[in-house]
Amino acid sequence: MPVYYECQRCTACCRWPGQVRLSEKEIARLAAFKQLSEFEFIQQFTRLTTGKRGLALLDKPNGECIFLEGNDCSVQAIKPQQCRDFPNLWNFPGFEKLCKALPTIVSSEEYKRRTSGDGAAG
Numbered sequence: 246m247p248v249y250y251e252c253q254r255c256t257a258c259c260r261w262p263g264q265v266r267l268s269e270k271e272i273a274r275l276a277a278f279k280q281l282s283e284f285e286f287i288q289q290f291t292r293l294t295t296g297k298r299g300l301a302l303l304d305k306p307n308g309e310c311i312f313l314e315g316n317d318c319s320v321q322a323i324k325p326q327q328c329r330d331f332p333n334l335w336n337f338p339g340f341e342k343l344c345k346a347l348p349t350i351v352s353s354e355e356y357k358r359r360t361s362g363d364g365a366a367g
């Protein structure tokens with residue numbers, strides 16, 4: 246039976262170093278959510294990825310995600326896929342020491358449902 250990690254919204258992953266890559270669709274969705282044109286959104290909230298092949302979200306000067314407000318993600322409803330997929334569809338060795346997500350044994354169908362985007366908690 247698969248193990249699904251249930252996000253506890255501790256926001257640790259919103260604060261550690263790295264980059265959140267954005268697809269064109271995500272940029273369009275986030276821009277609409279912020280009531281900005283895509284051009285304005287890109288100017289205000291993105292930077293080039295380290296490989297200079299795409300765009301990533303800006304960080305605040307303290308390193309946390311530009312959309313983190315206190316302990317809340319201000320774009321939770323439409324947050325990027327990369328954020329949504331952690332830690333179930335990607336993670337790194339030892340992530341459990343930093344991430345408070347609770348491992349839960351679920352059926353294969355439930356795992357598929359939760360990681361496909363419908364009803365994913367993270």
Ligand code: SF4
Pocket residue numbers: 251252253254255256257258259331332343344345346367
């Ligand atoms: S995925 Fe883990 S580190 Fe990120 S907010 Fe959820 S519990 Fe915290």
